[in-house]
Amino acid sequence: MNDIAAASADIDVPVLLRGAPSSVEFKKLRKRLLRQAREAIADFGMVPDGAGPQARPKWLVCLSGGKDSYTLLAVLIELRWRGLLPVDLLACNLDQAQPGFPEHVLPEFLETNGIEHLIVREDTYSIVTGKIPEHRTYCSLCSRLRRGILYRVAREQGCEAVVLGHHREDILETFFMNLFHGGRLASMPPKLVNDEGDLLVLRPLAYCAEADIAKFAAGMRFPIIPCNLCGSQDGLQREEVKRMLQGWERETPGRLSVMARAMTHARPSHLLDRRLYDFVNLRPLGPEADAEGASGEAEDPCAASLALTARMLAAR
Structure with a gap:
């Protein structure tokens, strides 16, 4: 049952995993993502001691419609199916009322795959565009509004944690953003407690490379929804940092892996x-x-x- 090679033929496999490619390359990719997520969950104690069938914490898995959150959901579902994650999962999409947002895509995807979910609609788009001039970056305000809503939903649903799809490159980009513009050595931790002290924020894909996630999402043919609110803005500082890191990786393959390892060895x-x-x-x-x-x-x-x-x- 735990053999990925036989997963696609196993009727007990979650519906989401039945269409996974059967190529050797994809199976290796899938195993790598599972292993890295499992390591991050274990290394940072994301699942409390004593969790099991009789005492299962509940996680709110945030699904935006991008490659990262789809991969996060798939990895967590497979870990749970394999008996490696004693946690109840509730997928949640926050529909921010962006013009042209295909609001049918995620509900159809989640219902077709038999995934327990919740769709929350809050018009944060009007608030963000009404308060931030067009030439300014929307990300900060949008993120704060989104996070506040997700915290409220997590409390209402009895969840212990809000789970996000940030990966290795997101963490490195945040580190350099803080270094260049904030004057501090800090990044996104894989595990933290919110300011109110009542919820965990978890990032199980902290060890996963963005390129692997992109290949996985493409292989699984997830219905990707682009973020037109912030993605349409050019010249964002984060995009500049992303291009810098990608350039370093092209010139010296493996450099991002070394940099990520350095994040775990502070002196x-x-x-x-x-x-x-x-x-x-x-x-x-x-x-x-x-x-x-x-x-x-x-x-x-x-x-x-x-x-x-x-x-x-x-x-x-």
């Missing part, structure tokens, strides 16, 4: 934040102390120096 003693590390009271321990004892952390060799040394030795 407070090698930064400048005095709130995170006690530099004032840092003193040498004496002649007999080793380098590690002086700062509490051994300093790793510079990766660039190691690469340069390797090239020099290879040239010789």
